[in-house]
Amino acid sequence: MIYVPSRMGQFNRRALLRRLQRLGVASRAELAKSLGMSQPTAGKIVDELLAIRVLEEIEPLETAGAESVARGRPGRQLRLNQSQSRLLAVQLGLLETTVAGLSLGAADADVWQVSFLLGRNEPNPAKAWEKQLRRAAAKIGGSNLLGVLLSVPGLVDDAQNRILFSPNIHWTEKADLAAIVRSVWEVPVLLVQEERALALGHHAANPDCDNFLLVDFGEGVGGAVILDGKPLANSLPISGEIGHTPVLGNQRRCGCGATGCMETLVSLRGLLESFSQDQRGQKTSWTELQEYIFKHGLPLWLAKSLEAAAVAIAGALNVIGLRRVVITGTLTELPPVVMAHLAQAVQNGSMWAKFGTVECVPAPRRRTAGLVAIGIDRLVVPDAKENEFSPKISRRQQVALKPKS
Ligand SMILES: [Zn+2]
Known part of the structure; x- marks a missing residue:
């Protein structure tokens, strides 16, 4: 029999899945309680999701066992299916x-x-x-x-x-x-x-971090905003295009058709291009750049490029009213002086910093x-x-x- 849930049923299902995603592991009773659902309702949803192998049951942990037994309900723990690639x-x-x-x-x-x-x-x-x-x-x-x-x-x-x-x-x-x-x-x-x-992945791994701008540096530079745990609601697909903010005086052509975009300076290719120019046109590699910074500290061209990126980031923070920036990608692989310089420049440009701190932290790509x-x-x-x-x-x-x- 195929079960077709009502709209309310779907709403409850999604709420239960999100809660379990956040908790990692929980029993039926814990889920019902934390969602304010009746136990039969939560139990029914759990059974359906077990049947289609979205959830799986695991043996209760030994430490939790004593408590469950004491309550007279040796309840099985549930989690999202981790045993199969779905x-x-x-x-x-x-x-x-x-x-x-x-x-x-x-x-x-x-x-x-x-x-x-x-x-x-x-x-x-x-x-x-x-x-x-x-x-x-x-x-x-x-x-x-x-x-x-x-x-x-x-x-x-x-x-x-x-x-x-x-x-x-x-x-x-x-x-x-x-x-x-x-x-x-x-x-x-x-x-x-x-x-x-990337932004939803960071939020999934850090559920308490629910208001932030994520900026990823790689082949391009792009961003995404999470507000109250959800992507910034926007009916247009153009958002977070922070890498295409022009930088005064920058003459590099960008893949978007414009001249001077910030990403032409701080994308992987942009960084290597500047490094090569600084090394009198020698062919350079990413590892060489890492080693160069370790040995000589932050070169002037990189400091300026990071400051250009920080201007765009601080602008976004000031408009939206955020005080946390999560940086992923290539910049986080460079020596720590790079992130420190970027964080300081973001701090200098954001209004929030006048009233406290603005966090600008590296994170893995999730x-x-x-x-x-x-x-x-x-x-x-x-x-x-x-x-x-x-x-x-x-x-x-x-x-x-x-x-x-
Ligand atoms: Zn561009």
């Missing part, structure tokens, strides 16, 4: 794509199982990507999947499940990536904007944990009307968002 994550980068099976209980830093590279001058990148993806699928398998979550850079139109604009990977604007992935695994596929996944959170929300308990993680855009806004040709 979701698959695919992360599309500039050249590298990585794939991993995900259990619903995933909250650790990212671990990718398979990766492949796309040639820089590939004549038909979409076709080549599909071919490589099939090879990856043969290695990684994937049966019993609830769906695939595809993390992508650029502007994502959630309603159409497509990429509107991608400054660094233009071929993805024309390709129907979801259809390609679906042809490989034959399950539902969701495109997820990559910084949104993209997969964020993808799991979205997967639970949209694939395990799908209901477009209550979907908080992906605001829809109207038809009028879609027309307005067609990139200029």
Whole structure:
């Protein structure tokens, strides 16, 4: 028999899953109590979710055992299914794509199982990507999947499940990536904007940290805002595009078509380009940059680039009213003096600092944990009307968002 829950049922299901995600492990009674649900209601939802293997039961811990027995209810503990990969994550980068099976209980830093590279001058990148993806699928398998979550850079139109604009990977604007992935695994596929996944992942691992701006430095520079534990509600897919803030005097051309964007200075490529210029045009590598900073401290060009990034970050904090910045990606791999300089510059530019401290802290990328959170929300308990993680855009806004040709 297929159970089709009512809208209220869906709401309760989602609330229970989110609570369990936060608690890690809980009994039926604890879940009912903390959610203010009746025990029969919570118990019924738990049984349904156990039947479809979204939850699993584990033996009570020894320490908790005595208490449970004392209460006369040797209740079994529940958790999100950690024993099987029920979701698959695919992360599309500039050249590298990585794939991993995900259990619903995933909250650790990212671990990718398979990766492949796309040639820089590939004549038909979409076709080549599909071919490589099939090879990856043969290695990684994937049966019993609830769906695939595809993390992508650029502007994502959630309603159409497509990429509107991608400054660094233009071929993805024309390709129907979801259809390609679906042809490989034959399950539902969701495109997820990559910084949104990172921000939700950070929140999943740090539930008490529920108001922050996350800025990720990598092939590009992008941000996402979490307010009261949820992505900043916005009916437009353009948000967090902090890397495309122009920096006065910067003449570098950006993949978005503009000149002087901040990311041309502090993306991986931007940093290496500046380092190479500073080394009189010598070819340089990331490891050499790390070693250089360890040995000589912060070079002037890097200090200036970090200050330019900090101006954009502080501007965002001042507008939204946030006092916590989480930095992920390449900058966190450089010697600590780099993060310290960035944090100080952010502090200098933000109003909150006049009344206290502004936190600017490094954190690991937890993209997969964020993808799991979205997967639970949209694939395990799908209901477009209550979907908080992906605001829809109207038809009028879609027309307005067609990139200029
Ligand atoms: Zn740009």
